[in-house]
Amino acid sequence: MVVFVAMLVVPLLYAGYLSLFREQLIGGTTFVGLDNYVRALTDERLLGGVLRVAEFFLIQVPLMLLLGLLFALALDSGMLWLSRFIRLGIFVPYAVPSVVAALMWGYLYGPEFGPIAQLAGTLGLPAPNLLGGDLMLGSLANIVTWEFAGYNMIILYAALRAIPSELYEAAAVDGAGAWRTAWSVKIPALRPALMMALIFxxxxxxxxxxxxxxxQRLAPNVIDNAYTPNLYAYSLAFTSQDLNYAAAVSFLLGVVIVVVSYTVQLAITRRRT
Structure with a gap:
């Protein structure tokens, strides 16, 4: 509890305090109330970043959860050879730090010396500009999916292992095959685990x-300092030295996350009811 308060609660309270002030050339630090939040709500760069990560969420998360679900069902089926090694191989990318993963995929995406471009050249095809404006969001989604599909697979696989064997026996008595059992028994039993994975x-x-x-270092003309809200807050705080506005942006981002998470949970709960 002491660590939780010192490392999370106190910094949050301090950031909230900072967000109510503004550093001015004349007059120094001045209390401005909610002016920083009003400014953030009308900041086109921030709103553009929020819409961009919302698009990223709609593209990447369904694909990642689907892959995690398919991997978990395949492992739970017991029909795979060397299932332990396969499970470890799928999970290993999650153990790779995101910085290393981004650097590795950045090399693979390279338009001149990257293996993907070289393979396209060998086949006589034009090299795809995976670091261009049209494909950058998909390239980032691919990196995150590669990193976290195994993590979600472990969550779902653990939930599958906790399903009572009596359900499988009852399905077998009713004549259900492997596909029918997966659709009618396993996937419905995974709803709580899928909900948790979706919120994460x-x-x-x-x-x-x-x-x-x-x-951004590989494609500075595509990814600017406001490409995502977190990147924008970081740039405001440590490049522009506008700590007060950065604190307000961070708080608003937290509110957006809470609202979206609650909306998703409410929608799924109503659908299930």
């Missing part, structure tokens, strides 16, 4: 930072 994915998507921050 909402939080992770709107906090996207490491991957675009590193890719």
């Amino acid at each position: 994915s909402v939080i992770g998507s709107f906090q996207l930072f490491n991957e675009p921050q590193l890719m």
Whole structure:
């Protein structure tokens, strides 16, 4: 509890305090109330970043959860050879630091010397500009999916192992095959685990930072300092030295994450009811 208060609660309270002030050339630090929040709500760069990560969420998260679900079902089926090694191989990318993963994929995406471009040249095809404006969001989604599909697979696989064997026996008595059992028994039993994975994915998507921050050095004309809200807050705080406005942006991002997470949970709960 002491560590939780010292490392999370106190910094949050201090950031909230900073967000109510503004550093001015004349007059020094001045209390401005909610002016920083009003400014953030009308900041086109911030709103553009929020819409961009929302698009990223809609593209990347369904694909990642689907892959995690398919991997978990395949492992739980018991029909895979060397399942332990396969499970470890799928999970290993999650153990790779996101910085290393971004650097590795940045090399693979390279338009001149990257293996993907070289392979396209060998086949006589034009090299795809994976670091261009049209494909950058998809390239980032691929990196995050590669990193976290195994993490979600472990969550879902653990939930599958906790399903009572009596359900499988009852399905077998009713004549259900492997596909029918997966659709009618396993997937419905995974709803709580899928909900948890989805909430984690909402939080992770709107906090996207490491991957675009590193890719910015490879494609500075595509990824600016406001490409994502987290990157924008970081730039405001440590490049522009506008700590007060950066604190307000961070708080608003937290509110967006809470609202989206609650909305997703409410929608799924109503659908299930």
